[in-house]
Amino acid sequence: MTHRKREAARPLRNPFEYGRELGRDELVDRKDELRQVVRSLENMGKLFLIGPRRYGKTSLLAAAASVAADSGTTVLRYDAERYESLDLLAAALLSGATRFLASTTERAGALLARVAGALRPEIAYDIKDQSVRVSLGAAKDAAENALPVLVDVLDAIERMAEATERPVVVILDEFQHIIKQGGETAERQIRAAVQTHRHVGYVFAGSATRMLADMTSDPGRAFYKLGARLFLGLIPRDEFTVFLRGGFEQAGFTVDAAALVRILELAHDVPYSVQRLAHECWEGLRVDASEATAGDAPQLTVDHVERALVRMLQQEDAAYTQIWNSLKLQQKRALKAAIVEDGRALLSSDVSRRHRVPTGSMQKALAALDERGIVREESVAGAVRYVLEDPLLGRWLRWSQQLAAP
Ligand SMILES: Nc1ncnc2c1ncn2[C@@H]1O[C@H](COP(=O)(O)OP(=O)(O)O)[C@@H](O)[C@H]1O
Ligand SMILES: [Mg+2]
Structure with missing residues (x-):
């Protein structure tokens, strides 16, 4: 009848921090x-x-x-x-x-x-x-x-x-x-x-x-x-993985390796976004832990990560909506194009037609999005790609507007 609640012998503090500047002992890699x-x-x-x-x-x-x-x-x-x-x-x-x-x-x-x-x-x-x-x-x-x-x-x-x-x-x-x-x-x-x-x-x-x-x-x-x-480039995946695993395991959670890969994928390895998402996963596991019977440690799974993502998007909904509403029509279309097309060939006539933005306007819109710190131009092997500065904004747009997955 009475489930024995798992009592917190574990630290309460979420080990995944985003937004603030980290101290020198907190840096992964670097x-x-x-x-x-x-x-x-x-x-x-x-x-x-x-x-x-x-x-x-x-x-x-x-x-x-x-x-x-x-x-x-x-x-x-x-x-x-x-x-x-x-x-x-x-x-x-x-x-x-x-x-x-x-x-x-x-x-x-x-x-x-x-x-x-x-x-x-x-x-x-x-x-x-x-x-x-x-x-x-x-x-x-x-x-x-x-x-x-x-x-x-x-x-x-x-x-x-x-x-x-x-x-x-x-x-x-x-x-x-x-x-x-x-x-x-x-x-x-x-x-x-x-x-x-x-x-x-x-x-x-x-x-x-x-x-x-x-x-x-x-x-x-x-x-x-x-x-x-x-x-400054990305933090190597294996170093980030060790850090993430440590943060979860220290709190007594078990970790499915595929779940860590999913966190890194969804966040495009961007340190801030990785920490943001990991933070939410950790909070979710804490809730599970408080509801679980003694003995079964909650496990971080891919499914858990997906649910944490949705919770996080709900929390950020107001902030992302505000960014979205501040964009002009062509900028909205250009942003969607960048997400759906994975940032590639955005100035081609194909993409221009599919997203109903003339090439010249597309260029202007992308420049405006760049100026606002929403997208950034990246050259990979000679080809230009537009990536979102905050990959989770892309996830939000997919989630809130049911955009097709690429
Ligand atoms: N070396 C690192 N290890 C782990 N997380 C990091 C690292 N560098 C940055 N982060 C994460 O990214 C967030 C933003 O870092 P910050 O130094 O403000 O980036 P920038 O100045 O490049 O915008 C941090 O709050 C932290 O969550
Ligand atoms: Mg800074």
């Missing part, structure tokens, strides 16, 4: 990449880290930054996308540098006067953060064109590093955002400044694979050969 980034930081080098969204750039940078900080390097890591203007980013960088390199407000004042006087810095002590905050008088005058301010701040940080004899590295995440805002002038001016810096190392990281790749590989562009390039 050992070589981590070593490369850390070496570059230690050498005060200049490195471009290039990879699609959600592949783990920010997590890798966080890990590298924490290794470098442990060995006494001052790490200034900023995400360019978080600031609505370049002068706010510039002020944040200078505040960060000042906080690290000057221990008191008086010293900060003296240091800033020496290395950044022209920027007319104003120092405030922020009681809440208990730290120094710098705002820039110069930026207020330069509202329209804040780029020189950013460049001046980078120069000031170089002088600070020299004056304080401390190793400093600047890590700019979502770097393409700066170039998008500042254009070609930005590229040229930043390059001109950065290439003379000897006391500051740089990592420029970005998601716009194509744009950053072009910026750094085209001899006509300013960043050509400014630094080394590291392309």
Whole structure:
């Protein structure tokens, strides 16, 4: 009559995390990449880290930054996308540098006067953060064109590093955002400044694979050969599989190997999406566990993964619907075409006819979807393919609109 509930001697915490930046002990694989980034930081080098969204750039940078900080390097890591203007980013960088390199407000004042006087810095002590905050008088005058301010701040940080004899590295995440805002002038001016810096190392990281790749590989562009390039790819399947299996088994679940393959397939191996789906599977197994009689450990099966996928799509329904509704008609058709055609030959007349989008409009729509970070162009063996940045969005569209499977 009374089923004995399995009581939780197992940890409650879901081991699969998505969305936040991971700590250095949480990364699957990435050992070589981590070593490369850390070496570059230690050498005060200049490195471009290039990879699609959600592949783990920010997590890798966080890990590298924490290794470098442990060995006494001052790490200034900023995400360019978080600031609505370049002068706010510039002020944040200078505040960060000042906080690290000057221990008191008086010293900060003296240091800033020496290395950044022209920027007319104003120092405030922020009681809440208990730290120094710098705002820039110069930026207020330069509202329209804040780029020189950013460049001046980078120069000031170089002088600070020299004056304080401390190793400093600047890590700019979502770097393409700066170039998008500042254009070609930005590229040229930043390059001109950065290439003379000897006391500051740089990592420029970005998601716009194509744009950053072009910026750094085209001899006509300013960043050509400014630094080394590291392309972040997918996490090898066997490493991810070991990690996934471990997460489930540690909680006392058993695992059918085919189920792990299914998770990786559905998520197209994209680290974020893999973790998202694995997270949902794990939650499902916990519910099963609480309802099962003692003795039979719940098992992760392919069927379980499929059900977890549907639950996840239901949870994300509102968010995905919002993205979908924000698209123009041709963009919707182009997105569907990308899913149904597996991203191939989208500019052919066949596909154009099947999906009722003229080739020219298809091209425009795909460019708009690319710009929005929804699809991305990938060249495989000379052929162009459009892939969804979030493979689970493709699953959602199939699920909600009953699209034919390819
Ligand atoms: N090395 C990794 N191992 C396991 N999961 C990862 C790894 N890198 C990224 N992820 C997953 O992807 C998510 C997004 O990572 P993030 O570093 O923010 O990517 P990006 O900056 O490239 O968009 C993380 O929250 C995590 O779920
Ligand atoms: Mg990121």
